[in-house]
Amino acid sequence: xxxxxxxxxxxxxxxxxxxxxxxxxxxxxxxxxxxxxxxxxxxxxxxxxxxxxxxxxxxxxxxxxxxxxxxxxxxxxxxxxxxxxxxxxxxxxxxxxxxxxxxxxxxxxxxx
Amino acid sequence: xxxxxxxxxxxxxxxxxxxxxxxxxxxxxxxxxxxxxxxxxxxxxxxxxxxxxxxxxxxxxxxxxxxxxxxxxxxxxxxxxxxxxxxxxxxxxxxxxxxxxxxxxxxxxxxxx
Numbered sequence: 628x629x630x631x632x633x634x635x636x637x638x639x640x641x642x643x644x645x646x647x648x649x650x651x652x653x654x655x656x657x658x659x660x661x662x663x664x665x666x667x668x669x670x671x672x673x674x675x676x677x678x679x680x681x682x683x684x685x686x687x688x689x690x691x692x693x694x695x696x697x698x699x700x701x702x703x704x705x706x707x708x709x710x711x712x713x714x715x716x717x718x719x720x721x722x723x724x725x726x727x728x729x730x731x732x733x734x735x736x737x738x739x
Numbered sequence: 740x741x742x743x744x745x746x747x748x749x750x751x752x753x754x755x756x757x758x759x760x761x762x763x764x765x766x767x768x769x770x771x772x773x774x775x776x777x778x779x780x781x782x783x784x785x786x787x788x789x790x791x792x793x794x795x796x797x798x799x800x801x802x803x804x805x806x807x808x809x810x811x812x813x814x815x816x817x818x819x820x821x822x823x824x825x826x827x828x829x830x831x832x833x834x835x836x837x838x839x840x841x842x843x844x845x846x847x848x849x850x851x852x
Contacts, residue, residue, distance in 0.1 A: 631782070660839070667748075669844035670783070670828065677837075717782050725834035727773055730782030 629653055631731035633718050639737045640708040648703040648734050650718030658721045659701035660728060661685075661693060663714040670717065676701055677724050708738045742766045743831050745843035754852045758816040762829035762843055765810065769841075771834035772805060774814045777826040777845070786827075787814070790834075819850045 634649045652659065660675040662685075672685030676695040690712060692704045701720075705712060715735050719728040744763045752758045760774075770791040775783040789796040789803045789812070796803050802815045816823055826847050830840045 658839070667844075670842045672839075675839060677839075719782075721840075724837040724839045725771060725832040727785045727788060728840055729785065730775075732782050733780070 631718055631720055631729055633716075633731035633734050635734060636732065637735050639739065640705075641739055642709060644708050645704070645706050646708065646736075647705075648716055648718075648736075649700070650702065650731060651700045652718075652720040652729070653699065654720060654729065655698070656720035656722055656729075657698070658724050658726075659695065660719040660721075661691075661701070661703045662717045662719065663687065664717060664733075665714050673703065673716075675724075705736075708736075710738045712736065713738045741844075742769075742841045743829060743843040745827075745829060745846050747846050748844075749847040749849070751849045751851060752819045754821055754850055755818045758814075758819040758823065758848055758850065760814040760816075760827050760829075760846050760848065762812045762814075763810060764812070764831050766831070766833070766841075767810070768833040768836065768838075769831040771832045772803070772812050773830045773840070774801075774803060775828040775830060775842075776823075777828065783828060816848075819848075821850050821852045824848055824850045 631652045661673040662670045674693040679698045718731040721728045773788040774786045777783040826845045828845045829843045832840045
């Protein structure tokens with residue numbers, strides 16, 4: 628039982644490049660989330676998916692898109708990376724919205 | 740509008756003593772409260788939770804207290820150990836309405852040996 632997995636662990640991008648962060652969970656959870664964590668800023672919600680087939684914006688969605696590919700997988704895409712998107716990105720899942728969330732190990736992204 | 744606030748950015752405690760981390764909330768609809776622990780270069784891990792029907796929940800060295808009238812919760816760690824040094828996030832949700840968790844900004848705990 629791997630829990631929540633994220634790939635890649637590290638990534639360096641140049642400004643304007645695109646990339647997709649992958650997340651998968653094997654706990655049969657309905658809800659999945661993408662956060663970013665910046666120094667002194669805590670966890671900020673980018674997008675979430677309450678259930679398969681639905682996605683909603685969080686507090687900082689600009690510059691990102693998401694896809695809930697199936698119940699297990701929730702990807703985050705940066706279409707045109709900017710230095711302001713340098714951050715650590717965490718994926719999480721929960722049985723339903725409002726329940727405790729389980730987090731992946733994070734992806735450290737640097738945009739130069 | 741910060742619905743969950745952790746007003747102390749950091750806390751330093753001597754090994755063996757009690758660590759008390761505090762959290763305030765503003766939304767009276769919240770009915771489920773959690774604490775998470777985060778080490779550097781790792782994802783946050785769920786530590787302990789409490790439902791609004793209780794005022795205390797204990798798990799080993801960790802106890803969470805909820806004061807609904809003051810809209811305040813606290814996490815007590817007794818005794819504190821150097822391995823407890825981490826960032827602690829409190830979170831809350833209106834679980835009965837299936838509203839997602841709202842996180843505080845975190846408190847850095849340093850336990851000195």
